[in-house]
Amino acid sequence: MKTRDAKQKILNDAGFSYNLDREVYVNWRTKKVFSVECLEDHDEKTIELCVRENSSTGTWRFYFNSAPSESVRRDLEAVLA
Numbered sequence: 001m002k003t004r005d006a007k008q009k010i011l012n013d014a015g016f017s018y019n020l021d022r023e024v025y026v027n028w029r030t031k032k033v034f035s036v037e038c039l040e041d042h043d044e045k046t047i048e049l050c051v052r053e054n055s056s057t058g059t060w061r062f063y064f065n066s067a068p069s070e071s072v073r074r075d076l077e078a079v080l081a
Contacts, residue, residue, distance in 0.1 A: 007039050007047050014051045019080075026080060030055045033076065035064040 008025075011034065016025040025034040032055055039047065050063050060077050062068055068076065 003044065004040070006044050010044065010047050010051060011039075016051075022076065022079065024076075028080065031058070031060045033060060033062050033080070035062075037065050038063045041065055 011025045011027075014027060015029055016027045016032070016034070018024075019026050023036050025036075025039070026032075032051070034047070034050070042050075053061070055061050060073075060080065062073065062076070
């Protein structure tokens, strides 16, 4: 299995879906968002660890290469709510 396919499988198996408009993978239950760039730049083990991280705080967690600006973060949270 290709690395990108394996990473997508990790996310799909964990309940993530792809949002084409924002180019991110989203899990509404765990409130986690992965950018495509983050997936491309990190290995499978890192992606798995992030997926498994405790996210019981009730706030959205963004896994991007660079932290999104506050305005981008608010925009994403509004769209994903």
